Amino acid sequence: MGLKINQATSLQREREEQMxxxxxxxxxxxxxxxxxxxxxxxxxxRDLEEMQExxxxxxxxxxxxxxxxxxxxxxMIGKLDLRETDFSSxxxxxxxxxxxxxMLREHRDRLMAESVPDGYEAIGGIKSSGTTGEPVQVRLSxxxxxxxxxxxxxxxxxxxxxxxxxxxxIRPPDEFPHQSYDDRSKTYHSxxxxxxxxxxxxxxxxxxxxxxPIDDQLQWLRxxxxxxxxxxxxxxxxxxxxxENFSHCQDLKGxxxxxxxxxxxxxIRAQEAFELxxxxxxxxxxxxxxxxxxxxGGRYHVHIEHCLVEIVDEHGQACRPGETxxxxxxxxxxxxxxLIRYDTDDMAEVVEGPCxxxxxxxxxxxxxxxxRRTAYLPGNTWQYWESFRxxxxxxxxxxxxxxxxxxxxxxxxxxxxxxxxSVGDSDSEFTSYVSDSWKEVVESVxxxxxxxxxxxxxxxxxxxxxxxxxxxTSDFSPNEDG
Numbered sequence: 001m002g003l004k005i006n007q008a009t010s011l012q013r014e015r016e017e018q019m020x021x022x023x024x025x026x027x028x029x030x031x032x033x034x035x036x037x038x039x040x041x042x043x044x045x046r047d048l049e050e051m052q053e054x055x056x057x058x059x060x061x062x063x064x065x066x067x068x069x070x071x072x073x074x075x076m077i078g079k080l081d082l083r084e085t086d087f088s089s090x091x092x093x094x095x096x097x098x099x100x101x102x103m104l105r106e107h108r109d110r111l112m113a114e115s116v117p118d119g120y121e122a123i124g125g126i127k128s129s130g131t132t133g134e135p136v137q138v139r140l141s142x143x144x145x146x147x148x149x150x151x152x153x154x155x156x157x158x159x160x161x162x163x164x165x166x167x168x169x170i171r172p173p174d175e176f177p178h179q180s181y182d183d184r185s186k187t188y189h190s191x192x193x194x195x196x197x198x199x200x201x202x203x204x205x206x207x208x209x210x211x212x213p214i215d216d217q218l219q220w221l222r223x224x225x226x227x228x229x230x231x232x233x234x235x236x237x238x239x240x241x242x243x244e245n246f247s248h249c250q251d252l253k254g255x256x257x258x259x260x261x262x263x264x265x266x267x268i269r270a271q272e273a274f275e276l277x278x279x280x281x282x283x284x285x286x287x288x289x290x291x292x293x294x295x296x297g298g299r300y301h302v303h304i305e306h307c308l309v310e311i312v313d314e315h316g317q318a319c320r321p322g323e324t325x326x327x328x329x330x331x332x333x334x335x336x337x338x339l340i341r342y343d344t345d346d347m348a349e350v351v352e353g354p355c356x357x358x359x360x361x362x363x364x365x366x367x368x369x370x371x372r373r374t375a376y377l378p379g380n381t382w383q384y385w386e387s388f389r390x391x392x393x394x395x396x397x398x399x400x401x402x403x404x405x406x407x408x409x410x411x412x413x414x415x416x417x418x419x420x421x422s423v424g425d426s427d428s429e430f431t432s433y434v435s436d437s438w439k440e441v442v443e444s445v446x447x448x449x450x451x452x453x454x455x456x457x458x459x460x461x462x463x464x465x466x467x468x469x470x471x472x473t474s475d476f477s478p479n480e481d482g
Contacts, residue, residue: 007296008358011045017157021200033199040154040305044359051360055304058332060091065113066338072110073340093308098316098328098343101128104136104286112139112337119143122336128285138286141336148288151303152195155292159279161254165227167193167205170217170235176207186212187224214238214404215423218246225251233262234469236278237393238405238421240270244397252276260468261367265393282367284344287331291364296357300348300364307331310341311350311364321352324368376476381410383445385472391437399433402426407461410474415452419461426457 018041027033043051064087066073073096077083080095104111116122120141127135156163169176176188188207196202208220210232218239221229229252231239236257243249255270256279262270267278282300283289290307291300302309310328311319319325327348328341349365385408392406406420418434420426438453463469 007356009296010358011041014041014044014157017160021153021157021163023199024197024201027199036150040150043305044301044361046360048360051304055308056091059093059308059330060087062330062332062338063087063091063093063340065335066340069113069115069335070111070338071114072107073338075110093310093330093341094316096340098312098341099339100343101136101345104138104339104342108137108337111339113335116141116335120333120335126285136286138334138339139337141334144288144331144334144336146198147306147333149196149199151289151292151306153200154303155279155281155289156196158292159254159256159295161228163193163196163200163202165203165253166225166251167203167228167230168221168224168226169194169205169207170210170229170231171207172210173207185224186220210235213423214242214421215246218242218249221249221252222247227251228254228256230256230258232259232468233257233266233280234260234471236262236270237266237471240266240273241400241403241405242423243273245401248275254279256280260470261369263389263393264366265390269393282346284329284342286339286342287329287334290329294355294357294359294363297355297363299351299355300367301355301359301361302363304361306333309362309364311348319350321350324349327364327367377410377474378414378476380446380449381474381476384416384441384451387441387445388438389471391441392434395430395433399430403430405461405469406471407469408472410472410476412475413452415454417454417456419456419458421459421461422457431455 018037023030023033043054046054064084067077067084067087068074076096077086082095112122120143122139123142123145125137125139127137161167173181173188176190180189181187182189186209190205190207193202193205206224206226208217212220214235217235226249236255252274253276255274255276257267257270258281262278262280267280270278277295279295280293281289282291282293287307289303290309291302293300308330310330311323311325312328313319313323313325324347327344327346329339329344330341331339347368349368351363351365354360355363388408395403402423403426404421404423406418409417409419411417416438418438420434422430434455435453442449442451461469
């Protein structure tokens with residue numbers, strides 16, 4: 001079974017793993033890239049005091065650049081009665097108010113740097129996914145874009161994915177880079193893995209259309225002898241329900257869930273269904289990869305070469321260990337449009353103490369959802385959803401044998417509708433389980449309440465504005481998906 005993991009690693013072990021990832025001969029400035037990779041390896045195990053001093057120096061340089069070259073921040077420190085010299089003697093991120101998505105949209109032009117050092121010039125723009133509201137547009141620097149592949153390789157090294165294996169992706173067809181399509185096998189082909197192949201030698205990659213029925217996707221994985229799979233978390237949930245009734249994908253060695261939140265219950269269910277650890281990262285289109293989930297310790301390690309993370313409460317104060325708060329991210333490599341204390345809308349739990357893996361990189365615990373999705377909902381709604389989701393994720397395998405995908409929707413009048421996809425017609429045992437689960441949830445959260453609840457089998461559940469599956473949607477959420 002693929003769940004067995006070591007409880008600790010070491011700098012020497014990671015150097016040995018890095019040797020499995022040879023650089024491409026065509027990589028420019030090869031010595032500089034090798035030096036960068038070496039520093040990143042050392043950063044993973046640095047003494048805490050030394051690491052904090054390095055972070056302080058890097059942050060000081062970054063903030064000095066921002067207040068000198070970015071009109072938005074230059075005006076801000078003027079209003080705060082600060083001077084540029086204040087950033088030469090001390091570094092305090094908290095003097096900057098969080099940058100919300102609304103503020104980013106309103107002040108986008110003034111957030112662009114007037115000039116940048118060589119290598120940090122803007123090479124294009126990118127939009128946020130728009131999962132919880134109107135998308136925002138960010139200009140990206142060359143270094144920021146280049147770092148994506150380096151950080152992607154780092155996390156794949158942590159996950160122990162071998163670059164000689166066959167990588168597969170399940171996603172919309174227009175998201176496959178360098179693709180060629182085989183109509184007979186309904187497969188997209190690439191000679192290299194996406195994202196990391198600009199830097200490293202890899203085997204080939206293949207892709208499957210995300211719109212294929214779930215059982216067809218499972219059959220595709222078996223027929224193509226896939227070794228590593230990258231798939232949206234919402235799709236993985238459906239694959240896990242289907243996998244419980246299929247023979248195992250014998251060739252699979254690793255699965256990474258991306259794009260949306262994977263709950264603890266669904267991670268456990270997927271791990272049991274595939275007999276593999278499920279890997280994850282946390283990132284934003286506006287920043288890139290922020291943190292990757294530690295395969296040994298289960299927490300998210302922040303990639304400090306690329307960004308810094310704070311977790312704050314509703315008053316903007318740093319959360320204490322065990323508390324859950326909003327994630328603020330400061331991107332360090334995008335000098336074309338610096339984002340300082342960018343409010344992601346996501347929420348995570350603060351953790352203390354060293355990680356069992358031995359890495360000393362800053363870390364945080366599980367990601368618990370998005371603030372924007374809960375802030376505008378009627379009372380008890382999120383409690384209903386959380387409890388009901390736990391019931392659905394725990395549905396016994398014999399009852400869920402035909403069940404593949406679902407969505408709970410809340411209408412403006414407060415009524416709820418459970419939409420689901422099934423292989424063939426649903427049976428009464430399944431619908432009874434769903435109905436009884438909802439009644440139990442309502443009685444436990446708000447005894448005596450009688451919200452209208454309907455169950456409807458559908459052929460298709462559309463993706464939302466961010467092209468991501470959402471298991472819960474509401475008419476009360478602003479610009480909500482679905």
